[in-house]
Amino acid sequence: MKSWILCGALLTFGMNVLAETTIIPIETDNTALVYAVGDNGRLYQNYFGKRLSGKADYAALPQGKEAYLTHGMEDYFEPALHINHPDGNPSTLLKYQSHTVKAVDGGTETVITLADPEYADRVDLHIVAYPKENVYKEWAEIFNNEKKDIELEKFASSLLHFRAPKYYLTQYNGDWASEVHPHDQELHYGKKEIDTKLGARANMFVSPFFQLSLGKPATENEGDVLVGTLGWTGNFRFTFEVDNRGGLRVISGINPYGSAYTLGKGESFLTPEFIFTLSDRGKGKASRDLHDWARNYSLKDGLSDRMTLLNNWEATYFDFDQDKLVSLIGEAKELGVDMFLLDDGWFGNKYPRHSDTQALGDWDVTADKLPDGIGRLTEEAKKQGVKFGLWIEPEMVSPKSELYEKHKDWVITLPNRDEYYFRNQLVLDLSNPKVQDYVFGIVDDLMTKYPDIAFFKWDCNSPITNIYSTYEKMNQSHLYIDYVRGLYNVLDRVKAKYPALPMMLCAGGGGRTDYEGLKYFTEFWCSDNTDPIERLFIQWGYSQVFPAKAQCAHVTTWNRDASVKFRVNVAMMGKMGFDINLHDLNEGELAYCKQSIKDYNSLKPVIFNGDQYRLVSPHDGNHAATMYVGKDKKKAVLFAFDVHPRYDEALYNVKFDGLDPSLTYNVREINKSDGSQGEEKSYSGSYLMTVGLPLFSTSKLSSRVYEVNSI
Numbered sequence: 051m052k053s054w055i056l057c058g059a060l061l062t063f064g065m066n067v068l069a070e071t072t073i074i075p076i077e078t079d080n081t082a083l084v085y086a087v088g089d090n091g092r093l094y095q096n097y098f099g100k101r102l103s104g105k106a107d108y109a110a111l112p113q114g115k116e117a118y119l120t121h122g123m124e125d126y127f128e129p130a131l132h133i134n135h136p137d138g139n140p141s142t143l144l145k146y147q148s149h150t151v152k153a154v155d156g157g158t159e160t161v162i163t164l165a166d167p168e169y170a171d172r173v174d175l176h177i178v179a180y181p182k183e184n185v186y187k188e189w190a191e192i193f194n195n196e197k198k199d200i201e202l203e204k205f206a207s208s209l210l211h212f213r214a215p216k217y218y219l220t221q222y223n224g225d226w227a228s229e230v231h232p233h234d235q236e237l238h239y240g241k242k243e244i245d246t247k248l249g250a251r252a253n254m255f256v257s258p259f260f261q262l263s264l265g266k267p268a269t270e271n272e273g274d275v276l277v278g279t280l281g282w283t284g285n286f287r288f289t290f291e292v293d294n295r296g297g298l299r300v301i302s303g304i305n306p307y308g309s310a311y312t313l314g315k316g317e318s319f320l321t322p323e324f325i326f327t328l329s330d331r332g333k334g335k336a337s338r339d340l341h342d343w344a345r346n347y348s349l350k351d352g353l354s355d356r357m358t359l360l361n362n363w364e365a366t367y368f369d370f371d372q373d374k375l376v377s378l379i380g381e382a383k384e385l386g387v388d389m390f391l392l393d394d395g396w397f398g399n400k401y402p403r404h405s406d407t408q409a410l411g412d413w414d415v416t417a418d419k420l421p422d423g424i425g426r427l428t429e430e431a432k433k434q435g436v437k438f439g440l441w442i443e444p445e446m447v448s449p450k451s452e453l454y455e456k457h458k459d460w461v462i463t464l465p466n467r468d469e470y471y472f473r474n475q476l477v478l479d480l481s482n483p484k485v486q487d488y489v490f491g492i493v494d495d496l497m498t499k500y501p502d503i504a505f506f507k508w509d510c511n512s513p514i515t516n517i518y519s520t521y522e523k524m525n526q527s528h529l530y531i532d533y534v535r536g537l538y539n540v541l542d543r544v545k546a547k548y549p550a551l552p553m554m555l556c557a558g559g560g561g562r563t564d565y566e567g568l569k570y571f572t573e574f575w576c577s578d579n580t581d582p583i584e585r586l587f588i589q590w591g592y593s594q595v596f597p598a599k600a601q602c603a604h605v606t607t608w609n610r611d612a613s614v615k616f617r618v619n620v621a622m623m624g625k626m627g628f629d630i631n632l633h634d635l636n637e638g639e640l641a642y643c644k645q646s647i648k649d650y651n652s653l654k655p656v657i658f659n660g661d662q663y664r665l666v667s668p669h670d671g672n673h674a675a676t677m678y679v680g681k682d683k684k685k686a687v688l689f690a691f692d693v694h695p696r697y698d699e700a701l702y703n704v705k706f707d708g709l710d711p712s713l714t715y716n717v718r719e720i721n722k723s724d725g726s727q728g729e730e731k732s733y734s735g736s737y738l739m740t741v742g743l744p745l746f747s748t749s750k751l752s753s754r755v756y757e758v759n760s761i
């Protein structure tokens with residue numbers, strides 16, 4: 051007899067009730083992940099692929115590989131779980147106990163309970179399926195029901211098995227100011243790991259996501275591809291291991307490096323969410339599904355609007371005073387943006403923050419720089435009709451600060467070694483509840499004193515080095531993990547008290563870019579590199595996983611060879627802001643920026659909430675094009691860029707995507723540099739998508755924006 055769970059209210063099934071074969075298909079509209087209990091009582095992953103036609107198909111599947119494999123038993127490859135038991139036994143055997151299925155927001159959650167018959171430990175595998183978006187998220191909870199402590203050496207969120215003739219992995223790595231460069235490789239026998247050990251600014255070198263093509267390299271619109279990302283604002287690890295028979299396992303979770311975790315009797319360990327989608331229509335579809343999922347269920351205020359802004363960082367760096375800021379707030383108004391954002395340099399009195407060498411930790415307004423406090427600035431913003439945002443870096447401390455002098459015990463640093471500074475600073479020990487209270491207090495005090503603060507840019511410039519905590523309850527190997535949990539504790543409190551407060555997640559550029567962090571942040575700073583050419587690549591990289599509205603893209607003076615129009619058009623493809631001295635713009639350029647903000651405001655609904663189509667990759671040549679199509683397919687916007695065309699180069703049409711082939715569309719160029727608009731022409735959706743239009747030119751560093759409206 052077979053038992054079936056497809057969906058529904060909470061249903062519980064157990065071994066005692068059922069006969070031998072329990073099959074658990076977890077479906078989305080397009081895919082199915084199928085688990086089954088073997089005759090030996092263990093759980094197997096029988097299938098992950100295109101959704102099959104029904105029960106009979108799922109029953110016909112041969113037994114696959116064991117799910118959530120453990121260390122110390124018969125398997126020869128990397129396990130998901132490794133527990134050291136109190137008696138010294140390092141093995142775990144997991145047998146199926148029961149499973150439940152219940153409806154959750156947007157989908158169903160299946161919880162499969164596994165337990166070791168010899169030891170009292172239990173593992174609950176949670177798998178949430180979002181049918182419409184074809185997205186899954188999976189995590190594990192490990193329970194210590196033994197009489198003494200157990201040690202977790204490995205504790206993955208997810209282990210997935212694949213079987214294909216070939217595997218191609220795309221990872222996204224880089225460094226400060228050169229984030230998310232894609233690198234492809236074919237996987238062969240053995241192990242490939244993508245991980246980070248940076249602790250706080252965890253994604254400085256590598257982003258927590260990947261694409262895995264099955265059989266052949268996937269393109270934008272073709273091929274089977276798994277796109278996965280871990281929701282954890284700390285050390286992560288993805289392990290890809292090809293075995294002797296060509297099977298591949300993908301293990302995702304917190305990086306267990308330096309993080310053996312002791313679990314007390316009666317305690318449980320919750321792993322972070324591994325979020326993934328399997329597309330049979332290439333990377334573009336996978337991205338769009340992830341964008342939809344993020345907006346609907348995960349990203350903070352995913353469906354709401356975002357504010358355009360003027361940020362003073364690149365316009366002033368640390369060199370400003372009250373008068374200058376008051377005049378910049380006026381400039382924000384003149385430009386027509388929603389908000390003025392005051393960046394680094396406004397705090398510290400004993401050690402004023404005149405450079406990045408001091409003052410982190412002393413969050414009192416520098417009196418001789420801003421004599422009338424933040425209140426004068428929020429008041430000015432109110433007067434001008436713009437919102438006011440503020441930069442903070444609350445997890446950090448400068449060795450030259452009053453906080454450091456008072457609370458050296460709050461700092462992560464080795465007691466018997468020289469201190470090591472990254473950007474002249476150290477990381478506070480967020481595993482300590484007192485430090486959590488202090489960090490929450492920074493936001494809370496500012497909001498209490500200045501309730502008109504409407505936005506925070508939350509920065510984090512240092513990784514964790516010289517790792518050691520003096521917090522008395524601390525087990526040192528817990529610190530990487532408990533740091534992140536401490537951070538979430540603070541962010542939970544901020545979110546609970548100020549639910550409507552939007553915040554930007556920043557870590558020296560894109561050093562923190564994960565979906566758990568983005569439950570608290572409405573957007574993230576992609577990179578300190580705002581050269582528009584570089585940004586074409588960086589935003590292309592992030593768009594694989596994150597929607598445009600989450601990606602902060604500012605117009606600056608990086609790369610003055612590029613026109614203001616080019617810079618603005620690149621920024622329009624994300625959440626646009628300006629970080630520029632308006633006096634650096636001539637009259638025509640300023641007028642262009644003002645018009646662009648108006649244009650952007652009317653295009654925003656499509657850019658933020660529509661479907662993104664990456665039409666022509668900057669990685670493939672001298673041009674790039676991206677398109678956003680409204681969900682009803684009535685309105686779209688297309689951005690076309692010529693980066694460094696060759697002399698007399700042959701140009702090809704840009705083929706549109708995502709339109710309704712049966713509708714007729716008016717296409718016209720908008721947002722031209724002289725303020726005019728192009729001539730409107732009509733085409734069928736089918737023509738635009740099959741033949742396309744000649745939108746590229748041989749003019750170096752030129753850009754064009756096209757509005758597409760159905761008739």
Ligand code: GLA
Pocket residue numbers: 363393394406441509511556557558559575577578
């Ligand atoms: C980091 C951020 C920048 C800016 C500076 C301020 O580098 O990425 O945008 O806020 O800090 O010090």
